[in-house]
Amino acid sequence: MAMRQGGRGDHTTSMAMALAVGVAVLFLAGVPRTAQAAVAVASAGIEEACQGAAERDAAVDYAHCVASLSSDREGRDAADMHALAAAATRMAVEHAAATEARMEGLGEAEGSPRARARLGRCTELYGAAADVLRDALDNIRARVYGRAVEQIAAALGAAERCEDAWKGEEETQGGGGGAVPVAGHDKEYGRLAVVALGLTSGIA
Numbered sequence: 001m002a003m004r005q006g007g008r009g010d011h012t013t014s015m016a017m018a019l020a021v022g023v024a025v026l027f028l029a030g031v032p033r034t035a036q037a038a039v040a041v042a043s044a045g046i047e048e049a050c051q052g053a054a055e056r057d058a059a060v061d062y063a064h065c066v067a068s069l070s071s072d073r074e075g076r077d078a079a080d081m082h083a084l085a086a087a088a089t090r091m092a093v094e095h096a097a098a099t100e101a102r103m104e105g106l107g108e109a110e111g112s113p114r115a116r117a118r119l120g121r122c123t124e125l126y127g128a129a130a131d132v133l134r135d136a137l138d139n140i141r142a143r144v145y146g147r148a149v150e151q152i153a154a155a156l157g158a159a160e161r162c163e164d165a166w167k168g169e170e171e172t173q174g175g176g177g178g179a180v181p182v183a184g185h186d187k188e189y190g191r192l193a194v195v196a197l198g199l200t201s202g203i204a
Contacts, residue, residue: 045078045080045084046066046069046070046078046084047066049065049069049081049084050062050069050195052198052202053065053195053198053201053202056198056201056202057198059194060194060195064195068088074086074087074090075087075088081199081202082140082143082203085145085196085199085200085203086137088192088199088200089137089140089196089200091196092133092155092192092193093134093137095188096130096158096193097130099126099186100123100126103126104119106119107119107120107123118165118166122162125161125162126162126189128155128158129158129189132154133193133196135151139151145200148200148204149197149200149201152193152200153197155193156190156194158189159186159193160190162186163186
C-alpha cells in the first residue's frame with residue numbers, strides 16, 4: 001500500500017509541474033503579443049489623429065505627422081487626442097528652442113555685421129516662439145484648448161519671418177547669399193508647429 005501511495009504522489013507532483021510549466025510558457029508567449037498589440041493600438045491612434053489633422057488643415061503633412069509622433073515616446077504612449085496634442089506641442093517647443101540656440105551660435109561666430117544682425121533677428125523670433133509655445137503647452141495641459149490654438153497659430157510665423165529676414169539679405173546682395181543658414185531646422189519647426197496646431201484644433 002505504501003508503494004502505491006508513493007506512486008500516486010509522484011504522479012500528482014509530475015502533473016503539477018507540467019501544468020506550471022505550461023502556464024509559464026503561455027505567459028511568456030503572451031508577452032510579445034501584448035507588446036505588439038499595444039504598439040499596434042498606439043500606431044492606429046496616431047494615424048487616425050494625423051488623418052483628422054490633415055483633413056482639418058491642408059498644411060499638415062500626414063506622413064510627417066505619423067513619423068514624428070511615432071518616433072517620440074510621449075507620442076507613442078499617448079492615450080488620447082489630448083496627450084497627442086501635448087506631445088506635438090512639446091516637440092515644437094523643443095525644436096524652436098534648439099533652432100534659437102543654433103541661430104545664436106551662428107551669430108556669435110559670424111563676421112559680417114549684416115548677417116549677424118539677421119541671425120540675431122531669427123534668434124529673437126525663435127526665442128519668442130518657444131515662449132509662446134510653452135504657454136500653449138501649459139494651456140493644453142490645463143485643457144484650455146481655444147487659447148492654446150491661438151498661441152500655436154501665433155508662433156507659426158517664426159519660420160516665415162526668419163526667412164523674410166534673409167530674403168532682404170538676398171535682395172541687398174543682388175540675388176546671392178540669401179539662404180537661411182539653418183533652413184532645415186527652419187522648415188522642420190514649421191512642420192511640427194503645423195502638426196501641433198492641427199491636433200489641438202481637433203479638441204478645441
